[in-house]
Amino acid sequence: MKQIVFLIISIFFSVQAFAQTTISGEVLNEKKQPIFNASVMLLRVTDSLPMAYTFTNEKGHYQLVTQSEEAKLLIAVYGFNLKRQFKEVENKTQTVDFTVQEEALQLKEVSVKSEKIWGSNDTVNYVVDAFRDTTDIVIADVLKKMPGIEVKDDGKVEYKGKPISKFYIENMDMLQGRYNLATTSIAASDVASVQVMENHQEVRALQNIQFSDNVALNIKLKENAKGTFALMADLGAGWADSLQYEGGLTGMYFAKRNQFLGTLKANNSGTNLVDNENVTVYPMASMVKPSAPGISGVRHTLNRSQGVTYNSLHKLKNEAELSYSLLFGGDRNRKSSESRTLYLLPDDTISLAERMQSLETARMLEGSINYNLNKDLDYLKISLTASGHRNWGEGLVDNGELIRQEENYQSLCAKANIHWIRKSRRDPESGIEFNSTTSYGTLPYGLQVAPGCFPEVLNGGEDYATTLQNIGYQSFKSENFLRFLTSVVWKRLRIMPYFNFSMEEQALNSDALCVIARRNDEAIQPLCSDGLLRFARNDGDQFSNDIRWHKYQPAAGAYFTYDRRRVNVTLMVPVQLRYLQLDDRIGTASDKQFKVLSQPSLSFRYDFSHNWKVSTKIATYNNTPSLRMLYSGYILQNYRTLSRYDCPLADTYGANGSLTLSFKNIMKYVFGDLSVNYNRYRNEVMYAQSFEGNTMVINAVEQPSWGDYLSVSLYAGKGFSWKKLNINAKCSCGWGRSPHLVQNQVATYYNQGWNANLTASIAITDYIFFNNKGSWSRFTTSVDGFTAGSQPIVSLIDNANLSVVLPFGLSVTPSVELYHTRSEGRTDNFVLLDFSLGYTFRKVKLSLGVNNILDTESFVYSYYSGIYGYYSAYSIRPRSVMLAARFKVF
Amino acid sequence: MNKKLYFLLLLTLAIPRLALAQNPINIDEYKVIDQSRFIITYEAMMTDDSLKPTKHNYDRLVLMVGDSISRCYSNTMHRYDSAFTVSERKGHDGYKNMSHFVGDSGGVWVPDVYKYYGSKRMTIMHRIDEARVPIYLYDEPLDLMDWKMSFGTKEILGYPCFKAECDFRGRHWTAWFTMQIPVKDGPWKFCGLPGLILEMEESRGHYAFRCIGIENQQKPMIWYDGPRFEDYQRCTRADVMKQEEDYHADFIGYIRMVNPGIKIHVAKRDASGKYAGSEEAPEGYKKALPYNPVELE
Known part of the structure; x- marks a missing residue:
């Protein structure tokens, strides 16, 4: 075996x-x-x-x-x-x-399906390619689709309903607030990710010392978009009621140590290239002119605009950033509307119907230079800005009588800021901070209204030809702040004493209100020599101002902060001395005031978890009216309002509090905020508004009063992986109580408003995208003790657009906007219909857009504010066709 | 430090799943040891509790392949370390909450594996939970797996793959590798096949690695030697396994053992089982965590 x-x-x-x-x-x-x-x-x-x-x-x-x-x-x-x-x-x-044989190995790449959003406690990173589709051209188009982020019609970006405070490109702030230049220029395909930083403290030396609840946004570019100069060109031509054109060149360069963005643009298709970003003085009077609705400017701005901007940033050897910018803009804007203003008086309602037209021309020139050294122990920021604006306008109002208005003004503003921090080398917890801001503004203004509208007050009851108002206004302001960082630290409690000195000087010279050529009387003495026939009134003092206003405010106090990982409490306790002086060289309103004040404030934040946060703020305040509400001689604010404020220096005391509960779950793309705000104030004076026919006269009288305002708002945003669905919802409601002195009666006005907004975007397939933006609002105003309550104003708006990507580089986007407004018992419904056809040929993006296909003539909107209600039918751009091309020159 | 731990433990007791590897390192100080040629991304699937075999957690593993070295690490862990570093740089005493980085998928792949092709060995950097114990380092040879070819093909991400199998430390694994990427590497400790491993599956479905991304990318490969470098402790795999076993058997006891004198607070429950504040854990208080390690032997 x-x-x-x-x-x-x-x-x-x-x-x-x-x-x-x-x-x-x-x-x-x-x-x-x-x-x-x-x-x-x-x-x-x-x-x-x-x-x-x-x-x-x-x-x-x-x-x-x-x-x-x-x-x-x-x-x-x-x-x-x-x-x-x-x-x-x-x-x-x-x-x-x-x-x-040897051969370099190159793998066939498979890109990782990246997570759309990721982040940590205070930072959220959005991967741009995960949100981008073929119809998106610039980064603003993609930002709109990111949960938590919203882009407003004016280009401003909000995160969870809160405007961003800083906009960085590769962590550098070149544009200093004018970031819409970048969001509308940088190609979406060049951006790798968008980073949102909550509780952003831009000053590194103040991190861990001063809590900030600001939100900043940083654009991170793809490697291939860095260090190369790109020149983009836009060209377009079309027809509305006349030839329409738009054209522009945008040059961009973003590298590690240098950045540049320059634009050269011109159009008459609705983009206004003049802005008032750094203007600090505003006219005290104005023409009555159509007020533009809050929709995209392309719809309603009938203008001709040109603009040049130059912005650049250089990183110096010491890592400081030096940036400068130069802007020039010009705009000529034609407006027309039909409006009704409703003054809700306790025992009556005055309705004023006006048909208006205006033509305004503006020019602006602005230059700024910034130096920013931002290190852990040292901080130095110096910024200088100077801007000049020149405006001319003429307007017609038909309120039964035809009124001609002309205005002419120019503003010059300059602002300087130095912010310096130095921390101790031995003990980086301690240091010194100095912050000083000084600004100056001057604004000569002239308004001419014909025929004269206040014969009773100005001309002894006789008709006259023209009212002329000249106002010279100057303002100087300086605020200086010195703080010792952490002189006392006990456990996590830090006490930082500070000193502050602020001063404000304002000067107002308003010309005697003149009457040119009385209709019935020739025997008046000429007064001035500038060629105009000007005539002084006998009681001229009542219609002139030569006033200086001074405010000096030294203060000392301390910040008490308690900071642990999850808890942050800041209490500020100041003691202020305030000296006010009003020097009325013509009238009798000269006055002085000396007061000791304390306006403490408290903020508290607690992070329950990385998803939930609660924060609250309580602050008290004390305001005194500035010279704008202290003049004793009459000023013609507009053709139907004469105002004077003959009263002693008075205060407004108030307190406000807010409570916010925030939720964020990055992994589930959910964002939410619930906030409640309450504000209560007490005024020592009231402003009496009295009506003489359609004209209103404002006088200030000493009579204490109080009012308050409560608002609740809820924001929620959710993104889904499914079909790239993104939903943002915002609801808010507010109740206000405000006292007004109208027709010699004190009446409490109750305002109530509700508003709900819903935006959604979805990629139905890889080739079909749908966006919808809907909003509903309801406002009411009623007057205490009187039955004459007003009708609610209800408006419902829905904007929808559909983008379909077709073969051969073609895409079509039809869009529809529905508006429904109900006010004063009448209902207005209208539809705006647009269509655009896109075609991409190599690197040229062509688009043919037909806007306002139904040729809707006017945009109707309505609202309540204070004691009046406003209804306007504003003329918008008629049906227009525009063929535009956008391409990269190199 | 005790106070911090107290805080974390409350969280840990509430959600044990999040208690993974909260032992960050500062990545500011490092040395470059090689340059990557390719970066391969895998999705790692894990099953913490063998009694709940359908409940999986996921993480992303990044395999950086250089000329002489490769490194395979957890993306979640890396982000966590980055946040910790930034937070330390800002002067905080470190960012402690790992749960912010762990998604719904909830997993963290702990071992960080450096493979040295020249010396045919690998160094594993292993971090045990938040207990502030040292970071363990141990070495193993590269040729750990005894691969058997089995006839099978499959296309993964456009790459034709062959099938191979092996038994490795108590689990049977199937690998899919491609000769079009001639790199003897793979996720975690896996290597030794004549082509990159794009997919690994464990026979009981407890563990799997699936390639989800391939890039030609040159990036520095680094070895951290920051302030916690002195915390690195050389040991053997057996030592690490013993620590992990002890930790999972009674993690409160373990934390008490490695942090003498620490006060541990645990959630108190009333008769109806509702949360009723916290209390100091009595002496002898035990709490076990499910334990289903990838290496059973």
Whole structure:
């Protein structure tokens, strides 16, 4: 038996021995050098499946053993940086050598489906490509689709309903607030991610010392978009009621140490290239003119505009950023509307219907320079801005009588800021901070209204030709703040004493209100020599102002902060001395006031978890009216309002509190905020508004009063992976109580408003995208003790657009906007319909847009504010066709 | 430090799943040890509790392949370390809450594996939970797996793949590798096949690695030697396994053991099982965590 077993085993082994093939050899490169670690694989010839493998040793040798009974074998040799080689050989023990060529290995890439959003406690990163689709051109188009982020019609960006305070490109702030230049210029395809930083403290030396609840946004570019100069061109031409055009060149360069963005633009298609970003003085009077609705400017701005901007930033050797910008803009804007203003008086309602037209021209020139050194222990920011604006306007109002108005003014503003922090090298917890801001503004203003509208007050009851109002206004303001960082630290409680000195000087010179050429009386003495026939009134003092207003406010106090990872409490306790002086050189309103004040404030934040946060703020305040509400001689604010404020220096005391509960779950793309705000104030004076027909006269009288306001708002945003669905909802409601002195009666006005907004975007397929933006609002105003309550104003707006991407680079986007407004018992419904056809040919994006297809003539909107209600039908751009091209020049 | 731990433990007790590897390192100080040629991204699937075999957690693993070194690490862990570093840089004493980085998918792949092709060994950097214990380092040889070719093909991300199998430390694994990427590497400790491993599946479905991204990217590969460098402790795999076993068997006892004198507070529940504040854990208080390690032996 044993022998049989032995026999079987030996036969088995001998068969095995017979079937085993050993293939060995060496792998060398073309220089006959051995290749180490190359893979050698034995494959079955029939189906190329692997049977055995090995790797070459340091000498390039390999040995493979197989028991395969196939007649032929396939040997593959490959490796890092080797060109793969196959050899078919007989299935027998043999030596097979290889000479291989070296070749750089480049893998076929498979991009990781990135997580759309990721982040930590205070930072959220949005991966742009996850939100972008083919119809998006600039980064603003993609920002709109990111949960939590909203882009307003004016280009301002909000995160969870809160405007961002800083906009960085690659962590550098070149544009200093004018970031819509970037959001509308940087190509969406050039941006890798968008980073939102909550509780952003831009001053590194103040991190951990001063809590900030600001939100900043940072654009991170793709590698290939950095360090190259790009020039984009836009060109467009079309027809509305006249030839329409738009054109522009945008140059951009973003590198590690230098950034540049320059634009050269002109259009008459609705984009206004003049802004008032750095204007600090505003006219005290104005023409009555159509007020533009809060929709996209392209719809309603019938203008001609030109603009040039130059912005650049350089990083210096010490890592400081030096940036400067220069802007020039010009705009000529034609407006017309029909409006009704409703004064809700306690026992009556005055309704004023006006048909208005205006033509305004504006020019602006602005330059600014900024130096910013932002280090852990040192901070220095110096910024200087100067701007000049020149405005002319003429307007017509038809309220039964035809009224002509002309205005002409120019403002010059300059602002300087120095913010310096130095922390101790030995103890980085302590240091010193100095912040000083000084601004100056001057604004000469002239208004001319014909015919004269206040014969009773100004001309002894007789009609007259023209009212002329000249106002010269100057303002100087300086605020200086010195703080010692952490002089006392106990556990986590830090006490920081500070000193503040602010001063404000304002000067008002308003010309005697003149009457040119009485209609019925020629015997008046000419007064001035500038060629105009001007005539002084006998009681001229009542209609002139020459007033200086001074405010000096030294203060000292301390910040008490308690900061742990989850809790942050800041209490500010100041003691202020305030000296006010009103020097009325014509009237009798000269006055002085000296007061000791304290306006403490408290803020508190607690992070329950990284998802939930609660924060609250309580602050008290004390305001005194500025010179704008202290003049004693009449000023013609507009053709129907004469105002004077003859009263002693008075205060407004108030307190406000807010409570916010925030929620954020980045992984589930959910964002939410619930906030409640309450504000209560007490005034020492009231402003009496009295009506004489359609004209209103404002006088200030001493009578204490109080009012309050409560608002609740809820914001919620949710993104879904499914179909890139993104939903943002915002609801708010507010209740206000405000006292007004109208027609010699004190009446409390109750305002109530409700508002709900819902925006949604979805990619129905890879080629069909849908966006919808809906909003509903309801406002009411009623007057205490009187039944004459007003009708609610209800408006419902829905904007929807659909983008369909077709083959051959084509895309179509129809869009519809529905408006429904109900006010004063009448209902207005209208529809705005647009269509655009896009075509991408190589690198040129062409678009053919037809806007306002139904040729809707006017945009109707309505609201309540204070004691009046306003209804306006504003003329918008008629049906227009525009063919535009956008392309990269290089 | 005790206070911080107290705080974390409350969280830990509430949500044990999040208690993974909260032991960050500062990544500001490092040395560059190689340059990557390719970066491969895997999705790692894990099952913490073998009694709940359908409840999986996921993480992303990044495999950086250089000329002489490769490194495979957890993306979640890396982000966590980055946040910790930034937070330390700002002067906080470190960012402690890992849960912010762990998504719904909830997993963290702890071992950070450096493979040295030249010396044919790998170094594993292993971090045990938040207990402020040292970061353990141990070495293993590269040729750990005894691969068997099995006839099977499959296309993964456009790459034709062959099938191979192995038994490794108590689990049976199936690998899919491609000869078009001639790199003897793979996720975690897996390596040694004549091509990059794009997919690994464990036979019981407890663990899997699936390639989700391939990039030609040159990035520095780094070895951290920051302030916690002195915390690195050389040991053996057996030591680490023992620590993990002890930790999972009774993690409160373990934390008490490695942090003498620490006060541990645990959630108190009333008769109806509702949360009723916290109390100091009595002596001998035990709490086990489910334990289903990838290496059973």
